[in-house]
Structures are given as C-alpha cells and as structure tokens.
Amino acid sequence: METTIKATNLTKSFGDFTAVDKLNFEVEKGEIFGFLGANGAGKTTAMKMLIGISKPTAGDAMVANYKVSTQADLVKKNIGYMSQKFALYDDLNIKENIQFFGGIYGLNAKTLQQKYQQVVENLGLENYVKQLVKNLPLGLKQKLAFSVALLHQPKVVFLDEPTGGVDPITRRQFWELIYEAADRGTTIFVTTHYMDEAEYCDRISMMVDGKIKALDTPKALKKEFGAETLNEVFLNLAR
Numbered sequence: 001m002e003t004t005i006k007a008t009n010l011t012k013s014f015g016d017f018t019a020v021d022k023l024n025f026e027v028e029k030g031e032i033f034g035f036l037g038a039n040g041a042g043k044t045t046a047m048k049m050l051i052g053i054s055k056p057t058a059g060d061a062m063v064a065n066y067k068v069s070t071q072a073d074l075v076k077k078n079i080g081y082m083s084q085k086f087a088l089y090d091d092l093n094i095k096e097n098i099q100f101f102g103g104i105y106g107l108n109a110k111t112l113q114q115k116y117q118q119v120v121e122n123l124g125l126e127n128y129v130k131q132l133v134k135n136l137p138l139g140l141k142q143k144l145a146f147s148v149a150l151l152h153q154p155k156v157v158f159l160d161e162p163t164g165g166v167d168p169i170t171r172r173q174f175w176e177l178i179y180e181a182a183d184r185g186t187t188i189f190v191t192t193h194y195m196d197e198a199e200y201c202d203r204i205s206m207m208v209d210g211k212i213k214a215l216d217t218p219k220a221l222k223k224e225f226g227a228e229t230l231n232e233v234f235l236n237l238a239r
C-alpha cells in the first residue's frame with residue numbers, strides 16, 4: 001500500500017478559535033476518500049491546508065510525498081484541484097481551457113493537442129468544440145473540469161463539491177469518471193453534501209466542529225451507528 005495523503009495532528013487556529021483540530025488520517029493510492037461535514041465544520045479550512053494554500057498552525061500533512069508546511073509549491077504542482085465555484089474559464093472554448101490549464105502545469109504543445117483530442121473523444125464533446133465553455137450543459141462542464149484537473153496526471157486530485165446543482169443521474173455519470181481515474185491509481189479526495197455520492201466512496205470521514213468524529217467505509221459506518229442510511233449516520237453525529 002502506498003499512502004498519498006497523511007495528516008498528522010493537522011491543526012488550524014484563527015486566534016483563540018480552532019477551526020481544524022488535530023486531524024489524523026491516511027489515504028491510500030487509488031482510494032476514493034469522502035470528506036464530509038456540516039457547514040462550518042472545517043472542511044474548507046482543512047482542504048486549503050492539504051492543497052498547500054494555507055499553513056497549518058500545528059501538526060502537518062504529507063500530500064503526494066511532500067509536506068504542506070514546508071513544501072507547499074511542490075504539493076501544488078503534484079495535485080489536481082476542482083471546485084464547484086471555479087474550475088474553467090467560461091469565455092474560452094474547450095481547447096483554449098486545456099491549453100491554458102495544461103500550460104500552467106508545463107505540458108508542451110504536442111501533449112496538449114493529444115490531451116485535447118482524448119478529452120473530446122472520451123467525453124463525447126465533438127458537437128461542442130466550437131462553443132465557449134459557458135454554453136456547455138452543467139454536467140458536461142463538470143466532467144470537462146475534472147478532466148482538466150487530471151491533465152498533468154497528478155497523484156491526488158481534490159474535488160470540492162464537484163457536482164453541485166446536477167441531478168443524481170448526471171452525478172452518477174460523473175462518478176464513472178472518478179472510478180476510472182481511481183482505477184488508474186489516482187487518489188481522489190472529495191467533499192460533498194450529497195449522501196448518494198458519499199455512498200460511492202471507498203471510505204468517508206465525517207467532521208464535526210473541527211474534529212473527525214467518524215471514519216470508515218460507508219457500510220461499516222452504517223453498522224457502527226445502527227443506521228439504515230449515511231444520512232442517518234450524519235444526522236446522528238452532527239446533532
């Protein structure tokens with residue numbers, strides 16, 4: 001087993017307030033790890049530390065073999081990131097987005113052309129290549145954003161509520177792409193508020209008030225809490 005994320009007492013305080021309180025967990029290569037919590041539980045603060053844009057005030061984390069405390073630039077180069085709020089440039093077309101984001105990660109023109117063709121073919125985007133990304137249906141935009149986050153073949157990809165606003169069938173299709181990436185060995189770290197998505201994860205953690213209160217497979221968590229659904233587990237914990 002190869003560990004791609006390891007948090008050790010990972011902590012972030014703002015003055016007297018501890019938003020993330022001594023998180024300890026490991027995520028293996030190719031694992032799909034769901035990161036759940038109610039609003040304000042501390043998920044965004046934790047994720048910001050894991051992607052190297054915010055320094056822990058105590059503890060540390062290794063991500064893709066680099067320390068977030070001292071090697072944040074290397075962490076950033078070796079991960080992918082996609083959020084619901086920002087992922088692609090609406091006023092560029094598919095090719096331009098791939099050239100822009102792939103270029104940031106240092107891919108050359110030939111590789112970018114190959115990646116572009118692969119993405120168009122894999123996602124069936126042939127009818128949209130002349131359009132600006134803003135004209136794509138939301139579900140396709142999300143799939144494209146995920147593919148763009150994987151252009152530089154990162155060891156880990158962080159997905160921050162990647163499927164907000166689409167129906168369960170479209171979410172399910174998005175998850176097929178996640179499974180394919182995980183099968184190729186990419187580690188997936190995903191936050192979500194949708195319990196159907198949480199069910200698709202290999203393991204999930206549930207955060208309450210800055211701490212991880214439960215962490216296991218969806219099946220084991222339901223058993224542990226004597227619950228029929230993950231939603232019940234979640235409500236039990238968050239209460």
Ligand SMILES: Nc1ncnc2c1ncn2[C@@H]1O[C@H](COP(=O)(O)OP(=O)(O)OP(=O)(O)O)[C@@H](O)[C@H]1O
Nearest residue numbers: 014017018019037038039040041042043044045046
């Ligand atoms: N820069 C900051 N200064 C002070 N407090 C902060 C700061 N950033 C976050 N917090 C506080 O830390 C707590 C956790 O916030 P965070 O955004 O990480 O939660 P979250 O679990 O991501 O919630 P949501 O699902 O709503 O995004 C909140 O109480 C928030 O007000």
